[in-house]
Amino acid sequence: MHQLEGTKCSFLLCLGMSIIICSVIYLRARITTTEPAEPKPLEPSSCRPFSTECKSFLPGTDEGVEWYHRDCQVESYILNSHLQCPDLTQNLHFITRPLSPEEEEYPLAFIVTVHKELELFVRLLRAIYMPQNVYCIHVDAKAPWEYQMAVQKLVSCFQNAFLSSQSETVTYAGFSRLKADLNCMKDLAKSKIGWRKVVNLCGQDFPVKSNLELVQYMQSKEWRDRNMTPGVKQPVSMRYRTRLQHKEIMGSHVARKGLGLKKGPPPHNLQVYFGTAYYALTRAFVDFVLKSPIAHDLLEWSKDTFSPDEHYWVTLNHVKEAPGSHIDGGWAGDIRAIKWRDQEGRTHSGCKGHYVRDICIYGFEDLPWIINRNSMFANKFERNTFPEALDCLEQWHRHKVLSQATVPIDPSWLLAIQSNSSSSSYFNSSAEA
Template sequence: MKWLMTRRVRSNSLTLAVLLAALCILCLFSMGRKDVQNPNHSSLSRLTRIGYDDIDGPEKACNCTAILEGKPEALNEAKILTMHKSFIESLRIPDHFYVNASKDCTNFKMSRKYLTFPLSREEEHFPLAYAIVVHHKAQNFERLLRAIYAPQNIYCIHVDLKAAPSFFDAISSLASCFPNVFMVSRREKMIYNSWSRVQADINCMADLMATDVAWKYFINLCGQDFPIKTNLDMVRKLRVLDGANSMESEAMSAGKLSRVQFVHKLVYGYWKADGGKKKGPPPFQLPIFTGNAYILVSRAFVLSVLEDHRILALIEWTKDTFNPEETIWATIQRMPGVPGSTWTSSKYDMTDMNAMARLVKWSWHEGERSSRQAVYPPCQGSHVRGVCVYGAGDLHWMVAQQHFFANKFDTDTDPVAIYCLEKYLRQRVLAQLREEN
């Protein structure tokens, strides 16, 4: 009898163990299904572990939340901070730091908090291509790269041939840590207002087209740009464009006509008119439009730039004009048959405030909203050649705009502005992942 009771206990224990094992398997299966149904689950947990306190930022010295809300007290405190040279110096990172730090790429990417995994399937299946033209301040560039980096995207970096060797070494060392970041195959010697700025972008366009990445849109930047949208924000807006391009393109004003009416050449290091020598008419009687150097264009547009015989003829005609980066893209955008282009009618003119590519404050367009001539509020930072170098006080207005990027930022002028903007973007990324979950 005792033996029988012992056998029954063992049998019941075995049955209970089997039931518990089955329940565990069922739970694991359910968890697995949950992760499959929600691909962002692991991304969210990994991103949460990365954290958001910027290792370069004045975390304890300023209140970014209040700054983004435009609170006067927080803005005044930030302004006072940037007036102290010692504060600026304490956050400066020399170029050689990146050469040494990138010798251990794994540690570099982890310590600098790069997002090295796709944050969503939507972004993973819509890769972007970047061309970034730089000539100094590796710290500015590295913060820009970190803010826009995603493993599914691809990045072509053009360093001015005139740049200091220490700067080139810093950028190439950085690029070597990422399989999807590369140095352009042909560098240009950048001359202000000359064709070299456009050629640098075209060189990157050709290199990007030669990669295996099936990127959808091309975005060109300089080292003092910074995003004001997350990668997911950009992808969703570009999906809505559905192959259309977004850039400034307007009829050329009378004051700018001389730029394309006379031949220009390099004179003692400056791009100047060649003794009043007049140019012939544009090829195919193309009307010339004006815009700026920065564009959001489809892959098909880029292919046309490299292959369309009309565009190739226009490129040759434009090479000896003044400030060609402000005419070439705007003109191609109005050419019939170019993918994503628009008609030449003035009804299709697009200003820089309506184009999504880049937000810039020019000093002559600043003013109070009550002024009929003002386009945007006064710069809260400083000005360089008429362009606002943003301060922390510009952020509240800036993040409400539709643009993808803003220019100019400078860590040597207002590191608080970049720090708070990057923190805002990281927090927005986390919020977007939580919404998806």
């Protein structure tokens, strides 16, 4: 009898607890469905507002209309976010579909070498990212561990992006900088994506042309089957770079050996050229670089030169046997918009930001010059010194990219919105027109 009473009490206790738990779950669900979630603020307090001058670059900006950033702290977002990749890429506004058949049929490869400025890297990657392209990211081996992990975290979210299989400790003007590009080229040569040309970038670059414009430019009559390696026969003032032996102080600087030890002549009786370290190369030329004895011997010879990436590519592009070679092409090829200090008064009217190593770090007032030049990319930008310059250029560029699309625009691709209109409706109507 006592056992029966005990069993009855236990049953009633369990039943009562079950009723209470079910009631709590029901009430919580009821609150969630009846009370709307508090909307996210349109412009978080940490956002920089667009400068007044920037409005002249942004289309459809009438008096009283304001543009608002949709994200502000991309660096801390990656470092602190626990979101899964689909949410991460969406919240960072990456474009997730090819925007035109023309671009889809002509995939590009990109080599991006980075070592600092995580926010700039994220903004650069999302500006150049398209799902049909392929991206090799070389992170400097001396970059902080936290930085390396953040880059790896983002890059791992894309099937068509990867970290270089071998990382160099890069030294300014050293052979290691050239080696970083070559490491990525070896990886890209194995890619199953049928990329047509490869472009190299650094973390302080930003595109001026859209991906569609890059494809059209590279398929133009002048460049369809050619490499772009702007440069000329090595000037007398630059001959010390390849006639004297140098040594790389890893991660620090490049210095001359001894009191000026001389080098032997270049292999294969090559004429040495001097040019930019930036290029756009055909896939066949990349194969030539990786397999040709001429390219291999020039690479070995270049190990103790100063800034070999400024003679290696352009010299090989003047070898007649090289696929896509451009003999005596001079400085042709709109690779970079760069304001050099010694060209002030000739190619530009001065740097509106400030010079570092005689290269302009762009300020906002440099934007008209950058946009009017319409080069493939502009170099260089910094996050802390002149942030409004990149803010405005980024929004101008994204608007151009989306306005050229032949597919409906996903609202998540918008980097900024207007305060009194629906930008997503505008872009969708533009795409369908």
